[in-house]
Amino acid sequence: xxxxxxxxxxxxxxxxxxxxxxxxxxxxxxxxxxxxxxxxxxxxxxxxxxxxxxxxxxxxxxxxxxxxxxxxxxxxxxxxxxxxxxxxxxxxxxxxxxxxxxxxxxxxxxxxxxxxxxxxxxxxxxxxxxxxxxxxxxxxxxxxxxxxxxxxxxxxxxxxxxxxxxxxxxxxxxxxxxxxxxxxxxxxxxxxxxxxxxxxxxxxxxxxxxxxxxxxxxxxxxxxxxxxxxxxxxxxxxxxxxxxxxxxxxxxxxxxxxxxxxxxxxxxxxxxxxxxxxxxxxxxxxxxxxxxxxxxxxxxxxxxxxxxxxxxxxxxxxxxxxxxxxxxxxxxxxxxxxxxxxxxxxxxxxxxxxxxxxxxxxxxxxxxxxxxxxxxxxxxxxxxxxxxxxxxxxxxxxxxxxxxxxxxxxxxxxxxxxxxxxxxxxxxxxxxxxxxxxxxxxxxxxxxxxxxxxxxxxxxxxxxxxxxxxxxxxxxxxxxxxxxxxxxxxxxxxxxxxxxxxxxxxxxxxxxxxxxxxxxxxxxxxxxxxxxxxxxxxxxxxxxxxxxxxxxxxxxxxxxxxxxxxxxxxxxxxxxxxxxxxxxxxxxxxxxxxxxxxxxxxxxxxxxxxxxxxxxxxxxxxxxxxxxxxxxxxxxxxxxxxxxxxxxxxxxxxxxxxxxxxxxxxxxxxxxxxxxxxx
Numbered sequence: 001x002x003x004x005x006x007x008x009x010x011x012x013x014x015x016x017x018x019x020x021x022x023x024x025x026x027x028x029x030x031x032x033x034x035x036x037x038x039x040x041x042x043x044x045x046x047x048x049x050x051x052x053x054x055x056x057x058x059x060x061x062x063x064x065x066x067x068x069x070x071x072x073x074x075x076x077x078x079x080x081x082x083x084x085x086x087x088x089x090x091x092x093x094x095x096x097x098x099x100x101x102x103x104x105x106x107x108x109x110x111x112x113x114x115x116x117x118x119x120x121x122x123x124x125x126x127x128x129x130x131x132x133x134x135x136x137x138x139x140x141x142x143x144x145x146x147x148x149x150x151x152x153x154x155x156x157x158x159x160x161x162x163x164x165x166x167x168x169x170x171x172x173x174x175x176x177x178x179x180x181x182x183x184x185x186x187x188x189x190x191x192x193x194x195x196x197x198x199x200x201x202x203x204x205x206x207x208x209x210x211x212x213x214x215x216x217x218x219x220x221x222x223x224x225x226x227x228x229x230x231x232x233x234x235x236x237x238x239x240x241x242x243x244x245x246x247x248x249x250x251x252x253x254x255x256x257x258x259x260x261x262x263x264x265x266x267x268x269x270x271x272x273x274x275x276x277x278x279x280x281x282x283x284x285x286x287x288x289x290x291x292x293x294x295x296x297x298x299x300x301x302x303x304x305x306x307x308x309x310x311x312x313x314x315x316x317x318x319x320x321x322x323x324x325x326x327x328x329x330x331x332x333x334x335x336x337x338x339x340x341x342x343x344x345x346x347x348x349x350x351x352x353x354x355x356x357x358x359x360x361x362x363x364x365x366x367x368x369x370x371x372x373x374x375x376x377x378x379x380x381x382x383x384x385x386x387x388x389x390x391x392x393x394x395x396x397x398x399x400x401x402x403x404x405x406x407x408x409x410x411x412x413x414x415x416x417x418x419x420x421x422x423x424x425x426x427x428x429x430x431x432x433x434x435x436x437x438x439x440x441x442x443x444x445x446x447x448x449x450x451x452x453x454x455x456x457x458x459x460x461x462x463x464x465x466x467x468x469x470x471x472x473x474x475x476x477x478x479x480x481x482x483x484x485x486x487x488x489x490x491x492x493x494x495x496x497x498x499x500x501x502x503x504x505x506x507x508x509x510x511x512x513x514x515x516x517x518x519x520x521x522x523x524x525x526x527x528x529x530x531x532x533x534x535x536x537x538x539x540x541x542x543x544x545x546x547x548x549x550x551x552x553x554x555x556x557x558x559x560x561x562x563x564x565x566x567x568x569x570x571x572x573x574x575x576x577x578x579x580x581x582x583x584x585x586x587x588x589x590x591x592x593x594x595x596x597x598x599x600x601x602x603x604x605x606x607x608x609x610x611x612x613x614x615x616x617x618x619x620x621x622x623x624x625x626x627x628x629x630x631x632x633x634x635x636x637x638x639x640x641x642x643x644x645x646x647x648x649x650x651x652x653x654x655x656x657x658x659x660x661x662x663x664x665x666x667x668x669x670x671x672x673x674x675x676x677x678x679x
Contacts, residue, residue, distance in 0.1 A: 022053035025327040028094045038136040039129040040671065042089040047327065057083060057329045060099045062336055066317040069307050072295035073164050076320055079331060082165070084157035087331075088137065088324045090674055093653045096326055097334035097676030103651075105340045106349055106358045110311065112531035113503050114278045115230060115572075116363030117340050119666035120675075121302040121316065121333075122277075125154055125226040125233050128555075130669045132658050135227045139168075139234070139301060139323070149218040149612075156209040161321040162299040166238045170211035175237035177203045179244050180271065185264050189585060191275055191570075192561045193225050197606040218610045221558025228556055228665050231275035236299045243267050259289040270298045276572070283309035303333040303673045313341040324673055334676035344530050346502040353646055356380040359677070360667075361646040362660055366506035367433055370644045385645040386436075387660040391551035393505045394442045394635045395419070395513065398544055400579035400592050405488045406544065409475065416633040418471035421464040422520045423513055429639050432508045437639030444563060444629040446551030446640070451619035456630045461637070468520045477521070485523035496524045497544045501534040504548035504574070509638065539571060541578040548574035550635055552663050557605075558613060564605035564625065566594060568634065576634060597628050604628070650679040 023031040025047075027040060033051045036042040048055055059079040060066075067076050076082065105117040125140040137143075140154040160168040180186050181194045194201070202214040213222065226233055241247035243255050243263040251263035260266040269286050272279025281297045282290050283306075290296050297306040301323070304316035316338040324332040343349045350369060352358055354376045365373075373384045397410035397419070409415050425439035441459045448457060476489035488494045496517065500510045507528060514524040529537075537543050550573070552563055562569050566580035580598060582591025604625045611618040629635075643660035653674050 022048070022051050022055045022327060022329065024096045025051065026092045026095055030091075039131060039134055040091050041136060042091070042327075043137075043141065044086040044089055047089045051327075055089070055325070055327075055329045057087075057325060057331065059331050060318060060334075060336065062099065063318060063320045063331075066336060067320045069317055070163065070295075070305055070320075071290075071293070071297075071307070073320075077165070082161060082321045083159070083325065083331065084161075084323050085159040086141065086157055088141075088157075089327060090324050090332060090671060091327050092674045093655050093671075095653065096328050096330065097653060097674060098678070099330075099334055099676075100336050101677035101679070102337040102339050103335050103675070103677070104357065104359045105338065106352060106361055107313075107340055107342055108344050108349075108364060108503060108531055109342050110280055110284070111276065111278050112344070112535075113364045114340070115662060116361065116666050117338070118230065118277055119668045120360070120672035121304045121338065122230065122665060122668050123232070123301050123303070124229065124668075126223060128224075128227045128664050128669045130655060130658065130671070132664055132669060135223060143223065145220075145223075149220045150215045152213040152215070152222055153206070154211050154213075156211065157323060158209050160301075160323055162236050162238070162301060163305045163319045163321055164239070164295065164299040165321060166236065166299065167208075168234070168236075168301060169208040170205040171208070172234045172237050173211045174203045174205050175241055175244075175247070176233060176235040177201070179237075179241070179246055180235055180267075181275065183244075183246075186267060186271070187274060191231065192565065193222075193229065193231070193559060196222075197610065218612075219559065220612065221555065221560070221609055223559070224555045225559030228663065228668070229560070230277050230665060232277070232301075234301070235271065239295070239299050240267060240271060243270075258293055259286070274571070281306060281309055284311070304338050311342070313339065315339050322673070326674065333673040353382070354380050356382055356648060358646070359648045359651050360654075362643070362666060363662070364503040365644045365646065365660075366502065367436060367641050367643055368506040368508050370434070373644055373646060381650070382646055382648045385647070385657055385660075386642045387645055387657050388642050389549070389551075389640065390446050390553055390659055390661040390663045391549035392440060392442065392446070392640050393509050393638045394546075394548070394550040394574060395638075396546035396574065396576040396635045398541065398546070398576060399634070400541065400577050401544070402541055405490055405492055406494075409477070409488060409494075410544075412475055413632060414471045414475055415477075416636065417460055418468040418475075418520065419517060419522075420460040420633055420636045421462055422468035422522075423461075423516050423636070423638070424463045425461055425639055426463065428509065428512050428516075429641075432506060432512055433639055433641045437641035439639045440637050441630055442550060442635040442637035443626050445554055445557065445622075445626065447553065448626075449554045449622060451622045452626050453623065456626050459630050460633060465516075465520050472521060479521060484521070485518075486521040494523065496522055498524055498526045498547065499529050499534060499537060499543060499545075500526070500547045501529055501531040503531045504534070510547060513638075535571060538575055539578070546574050546576050546635075549662075550574040554613070556663055558609055561605040561609060564601045564629070566598060566602075574635070597632050601625060601628055650677050652676050652678045 025033045036046050107114040127138045129136045141157050142155045144153045196215045196217050196219045199216040204212040243251050243266040245251045255263045255266040269282045306316050308315040399411045401407040429437040441461050443456045477486040480487050514526050566577040567575035569575050579592035580594035604621050608621045647654050
């Protein structure tokens, strides 16, 4: 046999050839390539090693035109200069996608019902994988805790750029924390998640790609916070910093040259005065001066960037510097544009869904919408997934009502218990939830961790109208004028005003519960309002009854204490005890002092977050939290149910969701950047 001798150069050529083309790996067909360290994704070097290939990159052929529509963006450099040195490699669910099209979405209003759509372009330092158990890299390439969970270090991607081509570094994380999250002129009160037991963290820039959070006490759940929350742990210092007086001595003068009152006025126009991502941009705040501004919207790391905004909706185009590619080297996202239309009328929204005018929708859909959606699937060219929820419909009474007589009644545990046992949950389940729900009391955690005694899930959920009447009699609420309804103990007329928004609860549920309460002598009126109207009334302490979904899993509670501290959630959620919150925030100078059980909840959530989960100490504190929350019936639960998820059949690489929930930030675990339109 003739021997063939290969030179070193020839060996290199053959080795390169062997690594020339990467297999187009998908989760449906891994093509023999092993899974990486994290589900559904790889770091570039990891993928090339496992697949024995060299990944070549390709761009969306329309990206130059889209970049030209992003105000202030320069001409595009080559793709290799736009991607990080080590982009995140994503394995699509079913197939390598194709570029093009517009994702059509439907929200309620500028800041109402928008998180569903926002989640499709969302990024944060990390995220939960679609198993809802594994935290995986995203903006951060990796992370590291110290031994006692008091230092969390993130490692960023070298060469990562903002949507305007400027470098993204650890300075952008520190700027977000020091100059936005903790600046009272930007956000009046720091959010609980940027604090640890009420104390600030320190953010240290180790080098451009390394940033360290130094905590005053252990908080293992901080990582899970960044995996689920809409509030991103970074903002563009190169852009917003020009307006911040602590960053730039010329901030006010620069802002004034652009027509703003000062630097903070400009920050408010671009960033808003909260951590909410959908605050209006200068396109709504200052439409008369947009053309003269350096950009119409703040640069982003998300998959799409906003280019047009009106009171009727928003339009976005693909971010030309997005940090993800698929396993064939194509830069994501596949979908060119996103269009969001605002419709506050629920029936009109349903009609648009049935007509197939929307590509994806979950938020604001209730189980009561499922029959009409399921009935029209084939005709409308869409698919409906019915998936379990994490949160349940819950009711709360305004224990700090401005009306002193109502406050006395709402603050009486006997009244709250009467209202709970007056609800016929079995009938409610059959009538409003089509028999698909499981009656439950609200216990603060959903699903219940192992330390929860099962008795609390069924606490005060028995249907006992006679018992409810007896409790109301005890309080001194009697029908003194013979009209069939009870008056307040002082004889004044009593009517429960039940204002609800379909974004948070189904109308049929509200009407049935109102009827159950009427049956025990409590007069009710039911009125549908918009989400904005509901939230405004709730925040100004004007609601008699809170009605919205409520519940969070253990992983989120470990990083976010808002369900346990007055007012027991943020502006967009289900709140109660607004004047208790004022007392807590002012250290007793204002508001109404909360009862001891509420003070115990505050102390316990701080201890719970600083104690390693699963230890006897953690379980003891958690069990006490559940007992305190449940026995005091601040929130009255109904049933755990599924909800519909709507997707048009043309949307591909769309997986089966595990839940229909906000708690893991809707689509964020399901990688909407690799969805594509096939039509």
